[in-house]
Amino acid sequence: MATIAEPELQFTTRPVDAPISAQVRAAVLANPGFGTQFSEHMVTIEWSEKRGWHDAVVGPRQPIALDPAAAVLHYAQEIFEGLKAYRHPDGSVALFRPYENARRFNRSAERLAMPALPEDVFVESVRRLVEADRQWLPTVDGGSLYLRPFMFASEVFLGVRPAREYKYVVIASPAGNYFKSGAPAVSIWVSEDYTRAAPGGTGAAKCGGNYAASLVPQAEAIAKGHDQVVFLDAVENKWIEELGGMNLYFVFDDGTLLTPALSGTILAGITRDSLLTLARDEGLTVQEGRYGIDQWREDAQSGRLVECFACGTAAVVTPVGKVASRSGEFTIGSGGPGQLTQKLKSRLVAIQRGEAPDPHGWVVKLG
Ligand SMILES: *Cc1c(COP(=O)(O)O)cnc(C)c1O
Numbered sequence: 110m111a112t113i114a115e116p117e118l119q120f121t122t123r124p125v126d127a128p129i130s131a132q133v134r135a136a137v138l139a140n141p142g143f144g145t146q147f148s149e150h151m152v153t154i155e156w157s158e159k160r161g162w163h164d165a166v167v168g169p170r171q172p173i174a175l176d177p178a179a180a181v182l183h184y185a186q187e188i189f190e191g192l193k194a195y196r197h198p199d200g201s202v203a204l205f206r207p208y209e210n211a212r213r214f215n216r217s218a219e220r221l222a223m224p225a226l227p228e229d230v231f232v233e234s235v236r237r238l239v240e241a242d243r244q245w246l247p248t249v250d251g252g253s254l255y256l257r258p259f260m261f262a263s264e265v266f267l268g269v270r271p272a273r274e275y276k277y278v279v280i281a282s283p284a285g286n287y288f289k290s291g292a293p294a295v296s297i298w299v300s301e302d303y304t305r306a307a308p309g310g311t312g313a314a315k316c317g318g319n320y321a322a323s324l325v326p327q328a329e330a331i332a333k334g335h336d337q338v339v340f341l342d343a344v345e346n347k348w349i350e351e352l353g354g355m356n357l358y359f360v361f362d363d364g365t366l367l368t369p370a371l372s373g374t375i376l377a378g379i380t381r382d383s384l385l386t387l388a389r390d391e392g393l394t395v396q397e398g399r400y401g402i403d404q405w406r407e408d409a410q411s412g413r414l415v416e417c418f419a420c421g422t423a424a425v426v427t428p429v430g431k432v433a434s435r436s437g438e439f440t441i442g443s444g445g446p447g448q449l450t451q452k453l454k455s456r457l458v459a460i461q462r463g464e465a466p467d468p469h470g471w472v473v474k475l476g
Pocket residue numbers: 191315351352353354355356376377378379380381420421422423
């Protein structure tokens with residue numbers, strides 16, 4: 110990717126006025142949950158057409174003042190990323206494939222008509238936040254510091270065109286072990302009335318708008334007693350795409366795996382990509398292709414399909430035990446976590462946490 114050389118961006122550091130006491134922080138870190146507790150700092154960088162990226166600050170986490178006519182509030186020009194910092198057994202802190210997040214952020218930016226952020230600035234912003242908030246890395250087993258970089262149109266303007274001013278922000282949230290005692294299998298609901306992404310739309314971009322559109326079908330899944338919604342393709346209403354925020358894998362009785370191909374309407378998960386590589390390292394055959402809902406039911410019932418799992422940064426790997434739609438329910442394998450699912454998850458988690466060698470150079474140590 111050709112990026113115009115930015116003048117060296119200097120980060121300014123602003124101190125937190127009233128630091129949170131070690132006691133309060135310890136209480137948060139003992140039971141962090143997910144997405145409700147936040148660290149003390151944030152990074153902000155401004156962009157304008159005239160000045161490009163400027164005013165990079167590592168400062169106290171605080172509310173952002175927005176004009177009521179800020180473009181993002183009207184036309185949803187917003188994108189985000191999600192990645193984690195892990196504490197390794199040697200005491201160092203490491204990120205997992207942050208340059209992949211940086212590249213995907215810029216692909217999302219391009220689709221939403223937003224400026225690209227140089228990859229090294231993206232990774233440096235995350236590194237700086239983790240450095241400032243190092244004490245916010247949970248000590249609980251399986252804990253991590255979840256990092257949320259995002260960018261939105263801040264220009265005060267109601268016309269419909271790409272904004273000329275943007276704000277990039279990174280915040281951090283201590284995260285516990287998503288599932289304390291190993292991941293239970295989830296039940297998923299096939300959405301037949303709603304789709305997530307149409308060809309030519311924004312399905313491959315990590316933008317807030319995609320999530321806004323997934324809330325009603327997700328709520329429908331919950332109302333029907335399921336955990337997650339699974340979306341089918343928008344053209345034939347037949348091909349399995351992904352969940353609201355996780356990619357899917359299917360495991361067959363001959364030991365092969367299948368994951369829906371990146372057709373342009375699926376988000377290119379970094380967990381998905383890492384598992385593709387790890388499964389191939391194991392000598393397994395993994396296909397990227399199409400898989401239909403009728404075939405899914407038939408294979409689950411005949412026993413040809415033995416496992417199914419969802420994957421993404423937040424929960425890493427989540428077994429899928431049951432699938433339901435208006436035409437009935439079916440169970441996959443035993444209905445519980447499958448063996449290969451567990452094995453691939455352990456392999457990936459061990460690399461992320463520095464408990465196993467990193468043969469693909471995925472881990473970026475922050476010192
Ligand atoms: C973020 C996301 C994923 C998972 O991506 P990871 O890089 O593995 O975290 C999958 N689907 C959607 C829609 C997403 O937004």
